[in-house]
Amino acid sequence: MNKLGLIIAREYMSIVGRKSFILMTLGMPLLFILIMAVPIGLAYLNDKGSDTQQIAVIDETGRYAAALHSDDMYEFVAIKGDTVTNAREFYNKANGSLDAIIIIPRDVDSTGVVDIFSEGTITPALVSSVRNAISDTIETAHLTAMGISNIQEMVKKAHVDVDVRSIKWSESGDEQQSSTDAAMILGLMLSIFTYMFVLMYGAMIMNSVIEEKTNRIVEVVVSSCRPFQLMLGKIIGVGLVGLTQMLIWIVLLVVVAMVAGSTFGISNVSPDAMSPEALASAKDMGAMEAIVRETLSINYTPIIVGFILYFIGGYLLYSSLFAGLGSAVDQASDSSQFTSPVILIMLIAFYAGMACMENPSGPTAVWCSIIPFTSPVVMMIRLPFGVPFWQLALSLGLLFGTAIAITWLAARIYRRGILHYGQKASFKDLFKWMK
Numbered sequence: 258m259n260k261l262g263l264i265i266a267r268e269y270m271s272i273v274g275r276k277s278f279i280l281m282t283l284g285m286p287l288l289f290i291l292i293m294a295v296p297i298g299l300a301y302l303n304d305k306g307s308d309t310q311q312i313a314v315i316d317e318t319g320r321y322a323a324a325l326h327s328d329d330m331y332e333f334v335a336i337k338g339d340t341v342t343n344a345r346e347f348y349n350k351a352n353g354s355l356d357a358i359i360i361i362p363r364d365v366d367s368t369g370v371v372d373i374f375s376e377g378t379i380t381p382a383l384v385s386s387v388r389n390a391i392s393d394t395i396e397t398a399h400l401t402a403m404g405i406s407n408i409q410e411m412v413k414k415a416h417v418d419v420d421v422r423s424i425k426w427s428e429s430g431d432e433q434q435s436s437t438d439a440a441m442i443l444g445l446m447l448s449i450f451t452y453m454f455v456l457m458y459g460a461m462i463m464n465s466v467i468e469e470k471t472n473r474i475v476e477v478v479v480s481s482c483r484p485f486q487l488m489l490g491k492i493i494g495v496g497l498v499g500l501t502q503m504l505i506w507i508v509l510l511v512v513v514a515m516v517a518g519s520t521f522g523i524s525n526v527s528p529d530a531m532s533p534e535a536l537a538s539a540k541d542m543g544a545m546e547a548i549v550r551e552t553l554s555i556n557y558t559p560i561i562v563g564f565i566l567y568f569i570g571g572y573l574l575y576s577s578l579f580a581g582l583g584s585a586v587d588q589a590s591d592s593s594q595f596t597s598p599v600i601l602i603m604l605i606a607f608y609a610g611m612a613c614m615e616n617p618s619g620p621t622a623v624w625c626s627i628i629p630f631t632s633p634v635v636m637m638i639r640l641p642f643g644v645p646f647w648q649l650a651l652s653l654g655l656l657f658g659t660a661i662a663i664t665w666l667a668a669r670i671y672r673r674g675i676l677h678y679g680q681k682a683s684f685k686d687l688f689k690w691m692k
Contacts, residue, residue: 260482261490268465268494273501282502286509289446310356312383315344317363324394325359331383333359344374359387366395440641441614447564447637448610451571455633456603458499459576462491463583463592466675471587475675484672488584492576492664499572500565507561563640563649570656571633574663575599581667584674585682595687606631610638617642627652629659666691 272278309327314335316322322335344358357375365371371391373379400408466488469475478487582595609631613622617639625635626644632652636644673690674682 261486261493264482264487264490265494265497268491269497272461272495272498278498282505285502286506310383311354312357312359313347313351313355314359314361315347316361318361318365320398321361321365321391321394324390325387326390331386348374348376357383361391365391366398369395443560443641444617444638445611445614447560447640448607448634451564451568451633451637452603452607454499454568455571455575456600458495458572459579459599462495462576463579463596465491465495466580466583466671467586467588467592470584470675479675484675485668487675488577488580488668488671489664492573492580495576496569496572499568503565503568560640564637566653567633567636567656570629570653570660574629574633574656574660575603577660577664577667581670581674582687584671585677585687587681595684602630603634606634610635613638623648627655629656632656 309329309332312325312331312333314322314325314333316335316337319337322333325333325335327333344360348355348358357373357379360372360374362368362370362372369392371387373383373387397409400412405411466475469478475487578599579596582599583592585595586592606625609621609625613619613625613635616622622635622639625631626639627648633656636649636652670687670690674687
């Protein structure tokens with residue numbers, strides 16, 4: 258046990274003591290924020306930086322071309338339908354000044370079909386813009402054709418935007434407003450974290466095993482300790498690194514939540530006593546306050562505990578596989594034949610979690626959250642919505658039981674593979690070593 262403790266301490270300090278660990282720990286939250294913000298910013302710049310496209314609109318009905326309004330992306334030019342006999346000839350005569358031609362046929366009221374011609378593939382933004390504008394205009398025309406006076410005004414007055422509030426009961430029976438969107442976003446983030454961390458730390462263990470085997474360091478190490486102690490020490494040491502990072506992130510999250518809660522607190526000033534500028538600012542603060550309230554309405558304690566437990570179980574399961582498979586190869590370039598099935602299983606778990614977001618209580622979500630190889634990712638989707646205790650107990654029991662069994666099998670591979678050189682191992686060799 259003293260040797261195991263030395264191995265764990267060595268693996269832990271060799272990673273935590275690096276400057277890269279501190280930079281990664283503090284920079285990872287910023288990286289995730291950038292990952293979410295960069296696509297939005299690039300999409301905005303893509304829309305603003307593009308040239309305005311010239312679109313000719315041939316309206317054979319003479320009634321719907323005015324519904325298409327020009328903007329920064331598209332400039333619509335209405336042309337009488339009876340002046341154009343061939344759209345292709347008209348496009349060619351434009352000598353490249355047109356990007357597309359929209360034809361609104363005479364029977365569009367009954368068919369609901371509008372054609373867009375272009376030499377290139379039509380962009381989704383143009384299709385959406387044309388569809389929404391023409392659909393609304395045709396709907397208005399149909400209402401007017403019914404001959405009922407003020408029917409459009411009546412429809413507008415009858416339209417109501419329903420705000421669905423999510424209210425759940427606590428164990429004591431108290432009502433508490435929650436947010437389905439916030440729970441869905443939290444579940445998505447936790448599943449991504451679990452997938453990335455398990456894969457990242459598992460690959461870290463495999464690379465460490467391959468490096469020590471390539472440099473022949475392992476031959477000296479296993480002369481002083483058992484191979485199982487060496488493998489288990491690596492798994493526990495790197496796992497403690499992951500838990501250390503999570504603890505730091507949880508502390509940062511609590512600090513941010515406390516600051517946000519105090520910043521967007523409820524104001525006691527009456528709206529009648531505010532200036533127009535202060536009232537507008539208060540509305541913006543009220544929207545931010547609502548977002549903060551929805552975010553803080555989630556009970557994070559069981560979610561964080563569940564996240565840590567499933568991370569430990571999933572990490573132990575997959576990292577032991579990576580360690581055992583890494584010991585069977587001499588070079589990192591040869592590891593793909595063994596790691597590809599493991600990564601495929603993790604991808605299946607990730608996609609299963611994405612598929613269960615809309616219905617976290619469905620049969621697929623329940624079964625995938627119980628199966629050990631998919632539960633660390635899929636259960637993260639379900640945790641913010643609440644999971645029955647028996648499902649949690651069964652899922653965790655199967656996960657840790659399978660992880661222990663896989664660790665035992667991986668140790669048998671590790672014991673033989675760590676000193677196996679020269680000839681490339683195959684899956685047949687792995688099964689022989691497990692026996």
